[in-house]
Amino acid sequence: MTDYRRLRVALLGAGAVGSQVAALLRQHADELADRAGARLELVGIAVRNPDAPREADLPRELFTTDAETLILGADIVIELMGGIEPARTSLLQAIGSGADVVTANKALLATHGPEIFEAADQVGAQVYYEAAAAGAIPIIRPLRDSLAGDRVQRIMGIVNGTTNYILDRMDTEGADFGDVLAQAQALGYAEADPTADIEGYDAAQKAAILASLAFHTSVPLEAVHREGITAIDKPMMDAARKAGYVIKLLAVCERVVNGSGDAISVRVYPALVPREHPLASVHGANNAVFVQAEAAGNLMFYGAGAGGVQTASAVLGDVVSAARRHIAGGVGVGESTRANLPILPIGHVTTQYQITLEVTDQPGVLATVAGILSEGRVSIATVEQTVADASTDPLARVAADPTGVARLVIGTHKALEQDLSETVVRLADSDVVDRVVSVLRVEGD
Amino acid sequence: MTDYRRLRVALLGAGAVGSQVAALLRQHADELADRAGARLELVGIAVRNPDAPREADLPRELFTTDAETLILGADIVIELMGGIEPARTSLLQAIGSGADVVTANKALLATHGPEIFEAADQVGAQVYYEAAAAGAIPIIRPLRDSLAGDRVQRIMGIVNGTTNYILDRMDTEGADFGDVLAQAQALGYAEADPTADIEGYDAAQKAAILASLAFHTSVPLEAVHREGITAIDKPMMDAARKAGYVIKLLAVCERVVNGSGDAISVRVYPALVPREHPLASVHGANNAVFVQAEAAGNLMFYGAGAGGVQTASAVLGDVVSAARRHIAGGVGVGESTRANLPILPIGHVTTQYQITLEVTDQPGVLATVAGILSEGRVSIATVEQTVADASTDPLARVAADPTGVARLVIGTHKALEQDLSETVVRLADSDVVDRVVSVLRVEGD
The missing domain is CATH 3.30.70.260 (ACT domain)
Structure with a gap:
């Protein structure tokens, strides 16, 4: 076995995704070391209650309630707590202590993204957030790197698995919204309080992140027009089907040529999508991001939306990238400078x-x-x-x-x-x- | 306008892709500078005949027959000549002179990949080749970075647009192979000599590149089992349709659990794909790469396969990445170390x-x-x-x-x-x- 340098990895949060990340870090340690060029040593997991039962089988001594001390000794900090606080404070603390950070926290990035990215810029740290945009679907690197020489015109994303599951079953089985929602909750596809999904809040957070990246413009969550799917009923579904459409909750991020120069529009709403469009065949709880770029033409990225183990894959990809960057001496692939396009209100x-x-x-x-x-x-x-x-x-x-x-x-x-x-x-x-x-x-x- | 540092970019070859790259480098110069953090100055284009007519409107003084001198003064060299020689010699020369290189040359990478990557490793240069794997579809970064913490189980790719166009028209219109091929040639979707496409050579080169990346194993072209589509006739198409399948030319890269340890298999052949599989709905000359990973589950990357302007998008994305690396002092995202899995013969x-x-x-x-x-x-x-x-x-x-x-x-x-x-x-x-x-x-x- 190669004698790799060790990097200290701290994990904040041990829910569905965190438990999987911790388990995979340990199970695949040798393989990850080969990929990263460094051994990724999980030094601790900060949680509220170290004695709570966990999905994965993890040694009790890894758990701590003292996030602050854990962060101070880490090279890479993985934030999977969710929510705004204490996640924001911990992430800023990690950045301040010189660690690279990996997060899947879309709510935090959509609301405090500029603050976090600026803090990282100031100390030369990097923020990785592949899992915050479309679950396991690799969309961040394609948008940030692969399409960096192109010009994104439009993104249409099915970025919320719960609502796609509900709308898909309404479409294919003629089921009622309320019945499908109840079943989705029973199956664990929908939360007990489904508001964040069915009212489009989750999709709006992802839309803000995708649009910020695609258009090199800071898009605050408040600038995203948002409508949920609660008004969609069986007659609307039937009428859509007859007319050759399917109703999907879409996150639309669009570049608009606007007289004096380009502007952008970011909006989330249920929309009619033609049956022959690639997005129409995204079934169940799957997600897909359809990108129209000036030179590349139409691209689509498809995969599982959420789920602990799928999201863990995206998180670990980020951890490996962060580790490679550490090995290379902390010099990262530079972020784009900002274009700061104006954001159109929905009326325009x-x-x-x-x-x-x-x-x-x-x-x-x-x-x-x-x-x-x-x-x-x-x-x-x-x-x-x-x-x-x-x-x-x-x-x-x-x-x-x-x-x-x-x-x-x-x-x-x-x-x-x-x-x-x-x-x-x-x-x-x-x-x-x-x-x-x-x-x-x-x-x- | 920000006062950026200048990077000297040399272009080798000015065919369909090269002309587009040159044109976009000039047209989008300001935007590319913002993305890259440096002005990308096209200092010359090496071609065999500087006076030949070009698709794009480019100043005559950019053209030269002296590739060697052009390369010596460049920070980034873009190789779009195609073929093995003189592309190989020029690429190695560029690497030797300390330049980062971008190439879309799948034939070269599939046959001389190890030599080129080793030369780059020795001097700390980076080889970028997004356009060599699946045209404009961003697949390299997802495989190399996003899935670096996961384990790829299988890739099934529709990676040749010409054969997909032919098979799709045979399937949807009941057309004959020969008739569709002739029309594809008339439309410019197929070459006058279609051997590389219809016999699967092009797909086999891409399969070698994708498998090398996905399995961290050097896959020589000779290890790829290859069959073309010339034996596919109307009755086979009809029978497939009746049975609920569609025939696609697939590049299959597979991890095989093989007693003592993992092995891989890489093969290209026409296969029956169930109608409900996401690959079955990839129509026309489009490409798609379906990836099954242990944690991420099923992912699909879809887009235009080839085409000058689409491929140019992938090339420019690589040029921006190379430029960001230069700005960061030449320290790049480290490549994975090798797993060097054994490659199974087709019989196994x-x-x-x-x-x-x-x-x-x-x-x-x-x-x-x-x-x-x-x-x-x-x-x-x-x-x-x-x-x-x-x-x-x-x-x-x-x-x-x-x-x-x-x-x-x-x-x-x-x-x-x-x-x-x-x-x-x-x-x-x-x-x-x-x-x-x-x-x-x-x-x-």
Whole structure:
């Protein structure tokens, strides 16, 4: 066996991911030493309760409640506590003590990223966070290094496994949102409090991290427009299927050519994705990140989203990178300088929409609706009615179902979000519209 | 504008990729400087004929026939000449003169990789080759860095766009091999001499590079088992479709647990892939690399295979990485040490097979065939006959078509390639078998 130099690795947190990381560090010690060029010695694991039961079989003497002392003696600190505090304080302490840090903490990076990266820059430390962006999918290095000579135009990501699992089962089995959520919770795919997933908070954190990296611009979490999937119901799913779409919760990070120069838009919402788009075939709890770059064209990165052992793979890849950097004398691959593009508010974004309306059954309805859209600068691409025995020419008349109510599905050309939302208010107020059933954005067409 | 240090970049070759690289280096100079932390000054382009017409609009004074002098003054050398010589000599010269090198030359790396990497190691230079593995798809950094803490079990890659285009059109349109090849040549997807693509030589070079990286083992091109797609015909395509498969030319790099320790197998051949496998939906000239890792699970990397501008994106990503390394004082991210796993010959590999036979129409045929397979240690998983009005119970009797010949399609369990090929010889010699129609491996089940 080669006689490698030893590097002291401190682990903060021993939950699902932390336990796996600790176990793999010990089980694969020889192989990791060959990869890293140094033995990665796990010197301690800081936890709140050292006597709590753990998933992995780890020696009791590794555990400590004293994170501060543990950090001081470490070359590499792995932060897997989650949450903002005490994770932030510990990470800054590790950076301050000269350690390189590895974290999977997307909440922390999305909210305190600039503070952490600046602290690292000042002392020449490196922050590794592959596991914070899309679980086990290697997306950080491709964006930071492989595409560094290219120009990313757009990222569309399915970055939350829970919501993809729910939407996929609603799509393939015609199941109800509530039923699937309950099953997902029973299977451990969804948390007891599912808010972070189903309301898009988790996806928004990842969107902020991906956009920051892709556009070399610090994107605060507050700048990410966010909508969850709780409004998606069976009729919307059915209508999407009939129209050749599937509904996915997307994180969209987009470069927008904006008159005076480029700007970016970062948003998370459920959107209609054409069935033939590669993202449409991402099933179950899987994640995928679809990247459109100026020269490279379309790329897609696909894999398991979360899960202790999958995320542990990404964390260990970062640990090996940090170790290689230590061996090389602490000189790392330089980060990009910043482009600092302006971030557009959601109102300034243009996309296509699908608007579904329930309208009264009387002549002239379509003309009225079309007039409102036209006044609102929203251009109609397609009109369809979903009533079963409808006329085959929906533009000629609006056919009624037996209850006297017809349903109009309007596909728009690209329109400004601001124009669209004002137009939807006017549609809702109109005498001929009974109800605005849904307004969905279309991505990937 | 930031006042960056200048790095001198020499380009060798100005074909489809080289012209794009040169053009992008100049067009995106400011942006690349921000990414790299240094201005990337294109100081010259070595070509055989400086007066030949070029795709990109480049100043005549950049061109030179004197590669040697150009290399001597360069910080970074980009080799896009292709072929073995003079590319090898120039690359070694660049390394010897202290430059970092970027190359897209898969033929050179697959045949002289160890020589080149060793020369670089000796002087502390770095060799970047993202564009040599799967065109524009970022696969090198994920394998080398992101998965460095994991253990790759298997790679299945669609790494040749021409053959995927041909097979995809045969599958989706029922077209003939020859017709599609001719059209692919007319469209520029296939070379006038298509041998390198359709016989699997190009895929084999990429397989050698991917396997070397994934298994930390030097894989010489001769160790890659290689079969092309020229034997794939319409009936085989139709039969595959009926059975729920699609035929893809796959590069398979596999870790095999082999009694005393791990070994690897690297092979390129057309294989049956289940329709629901993510690789089955890789259409047209696109490429994809499906990676199975112990902890990360299944990952897939998808994108355009070749193409001048796409490949240029990968090359420029490498140039930026090389530049960042220069700025950091020439200390790079260390390469992995070697695992040097043994490489299995194809005979020692186990996979599943689909064997299609034309047999005489007489009682006892199936018993005879089953006996030969059993003697050969090949276990039957499924038997089907493809004759239209066949009995629904193919195991009870072998139904005849009007010509008196029946067709048997046998799916096997995993069997040793050596056993399988000996068994196929015995089947071909058997009185009851008129013809062995096809033997295809099944991957991804």
